[in-house]
Amino acid sequence: MSMREITYRDALNEALHEEMARDPSVLVLGEEVALYEGAYKVTRGLLARFGERRVKDTPIAEEVIAGSAIGAAMGGLRPVAEMMTWNFAILAFDQIINHAAKIRYMFGGxxxxxxVIRGPQGGGKQLAAQHSQSVETWLAHCPGLKVVCPSSPADAKGLLVTAIRDDDPVMFLEHEILYNAKGNVPEGxxxxxxxxxxxxxxxxxVTIITYSLMTLKALKAAEELERDGIHAEVIDLRTLVPLDMEAVLASVRKTNRALVVQEGWPVCGMASEIAARIQEDAFDDLDAPVRRLTGKPVPMPYNRILEAQAVPQVPDIVAEVRRLAA
Amino acid sequence: MAIQTLLGALNEALHSEMERDDRVVVLGEDVGKVGGVFRVTEGLQAKFGEERVIDTPLAENGIIGAAIGMALYGLRPVPEIQFVDFIYPAFDQIVSELAKFRYRSGGQYPAPVVVRTPYGGGIKGGHYHSQSPEAFFVHTAGLQVVIPSTPADAKGLLTSAIRGEDPVIFLEPKRLYRTLKGEVPDGEHLVPIGQARVVREGNDLTLIGYGAMMQECLDAAERAVKEGIDVELIDLRTLMPFDWKAIQASVVKTGRIVIVHEAPRTCGFGAEIAALVAERAILHLEAPVRRVAGFDTPFPYTLEKLYMPDAPRVLDAIRETAAF
Structure with missing residues (x-):
């Protein structure tokens, strides 16, 4: 399969184009997804190609976007709802938690x-407390939802295709910082x-377990550590629900040391869950405490310096790994 | 001391605090005329009037939003969400506004709102009347999360919550409202937020619980002690802030931990305890931290008894952890 380099944004856009062309039941809805082609241009070209019936601009009402997408899905369509950011999807949490997550179970299957509900999350652009949150932990704690966090253009495309073809509600969390990141993506x-x-x-x-933007930071840290003769294995989880603990445990059984890195708040976070499972299932393999490196438990600061301090950075990962390796 | 139900103790705390401080107001669906769907606010409107005990429309986002505005203005609102399962329409107000005001205003606007709400299963309420979403709020920076398990703590913690300067999510174990009675100190009674209670001292294993699960933990601990396992039982009482010192002291002594909650397992509070202990006290551990939790499914109607941890399930975990 031949490769070419494209951005994360274009990879997502390709997935939408291909799936809409392949399956007439796929439709896209959200704020400014049609005429304006999305706040981040992920839905570029969809309206021109597939028309207003399948590419719908909605009012600024996240609860309605999620609610009508749920209704469309129950009716047999395959809606892909865009939230301008996941921060605003919090307004739709009742629809997501009490309806999307429970309907299949309620009706006995x-x-x-x-x-699919998709959109950006995360910090790093000085957008402050209400536009920089990471929501994956809330979603992962709600049974009935699948949670996806791609870190590369290839995974962004490949996971979005899988999400659209999946019969369950998939929460697809893109990272705002990654839209312009480039990477090799196979043709077709x-x-x-x-x-x-x-x-x-x-x-x-040492095993570093992470996902989304933090994968890129962990990779940089691993390269730096390599120069000191410390060989870190970096695992990108890609999907948080379902969670590939086999891969995590196999690596920890090899390295005997684990660091979990996440951007979001610490308490009851994804990193807590992974650390809990490592100590449950690989207790005798551990040569050191399972460490977590997470965002600080504060609303995201606007100030550039404070914002950088509120989330894990490459030097933080390097320092943690050094400590663990020792 | 008087013997009271958990519900009666909460009602008493509300009466005393409203009497003591005229900035305290209560609002919510049916809290006024009816006295609350579970009657926790009974008698308040008759005593304090419609201005301080306000029946609201069925609009959780509106209830919490109004409460936030009142708090910024200097009042001390205690909104009730009829069941915590209905709190999600207000999730944005809680996590994007309430939790952040003090920080965003550089400390100029604390938001002393106490959101009271019944949680948990055991009343055959199905999945819209049985959820335990404490982890959502514990995860959210800027909120305190309190869950009493006894009538005395219900009174003492609610009083502390109302007098505090920060927003509190106050989760009430509804299946214990009328079924659990206990001694409650007369007059003013404050239980500090952030202090766990060692319910029973022991040397072999630490059993950690909170809320309605404390009843199952007490039962399981009693059975384990009869089998020769000397269980130390801790009631966390507040999940944020949580009492790490109490947990640590116990782990150092016993080396074995079982944590119990009825919320789903993934990213639940048990995960945090397990992760913390694995991070900070792993050298004291003789066995992995064991979680006994609800399952990662919606809360079932017919399988309720299977879903929620009960004493036999807790006892199994105690036995396995003790023998590891």
């Missing part, structure tokens, strides 16, 4: 809910399966 159809982590850097001394 007789109703499917092939719904690709589908990346859910529940399969990727080992993005091989190592034998």
């Amino acid at each position: 007789r109703v499917k809910l092939p719904l 159809e690709i589908a990346v399966p859910f529940g399969q982590a990727a080992i993005v850097h091989q190592g034998s001394d």
